[in-house]
Amino acid sequence: MRTGKGVEWAVHTLLNLAWLGDGEPVSTAQLAAGHDLSASYLNKQLQHLVKAGLLESVPGARGGFRLALPLEAVSMLDVVLAIEGDEPLFHCAEIRRCGSIGEQVPESGFSRPCAVNSAMAQAETAWRRALAEQCLADVQATAVAHTPALTSYVKRGMGHD
């Protein structure tokens, strides 16, 4: 059980679009070349971000993707949910109701949620909260704090002067 690599691709791509700054759309090919990714597969992930409202797509020649929101308005949770979907990490199959044990329990015994499910859901809530508390602007600020000249490196790597 691990998150797909699409999340990492999406976050880095969003940050790169922010560093470029100018509202010009950037093509999937350029974004993929920035980190040596599969252009077609990255395109699939970016489509998820478009459907989630985080990106805008511009069709036609000189088209591409551009940020739909400022980084301050996008949390890490938004990105994860856009890429992975908002299904819960732990899906309770309600096995407590099945088998020789489950048959012994009257229906009234299942009126309250499964204790195992509740415990797992509580942990998942903590995970989502921690993701929601971090916006992309925070991540960007951390990266720049680690490497002050990062903005110029990105612009140069993408051919923007």
Added chain:
Amino acid sequence: MRTGKGVEWAVHTLLNLAWLGDGEPVSTAQLAAGHDLSASYLNKQLQHLVKAGLLESVPGARGGFRLALPLEAVSMLDVVLAIEGDEPLFHCAEIRRCGSIGEQVPESGFSRPCAVNSAMAQAETAWRRALAEQCLADVQATAVAHTPALTSYVKRGMGHD
């Protein structure tokens, strides 16, 4: 991305062993019948719990599995790690170093951890902490609070008097 169902199976099985109480080993077939699970696949999960030190296995006739620790000493995190392995939810592929952008950044720019990885790791820490704070005895207490006669239901379902 979601946790395997083995986690749910393992927790319910551990609770059932605790409810039976007597230190007698219980076979995989009986435990599986309790919730109508695949005996062979449940056996595979229980082997993980044995390797993690949460269960003891008794071979031979009248053999089976028995708890190795009291429920107070086992956290939900212990069970999840035993079943799913302790690999991180988010594995950073370090794509920041690759491609036309990564090549622009000098080696010193990567001395600190990736900001994206740090953000995801922080959320995972919150998740693990929430799991570690809940021991199986707490989950058991919640289940009994919801269904007071649950202990007798389990014993009857497993044929223990």
Added chain:
DNA sequence: GCCAACCTACTCGGATAATTCTTGTCCGAGTGAAGGTGG
């Protein structure tokens, strides 16, 4: 010289395979208990 229509090249978008991981199944090695036999 200016305008309009055409044409080309480039982009997103979704439909289509390959791979990896999870899930499920099967059979063999080992062990403890039961039953029979000899003392």
Added chain:
DNA sequence: CCACCTTCACTCGGACAAGAATTATCCGAGTAGGTTGGC
């Protein structure tokens, strides 16, 4: 009647397939911009 040996049935443990999800790839619809011909 007791102890020992043989046999047997039952259990775990790991090796072996099937299915699902992820990862990766390819091709078509659509659009903007450049080009060419006409006025």
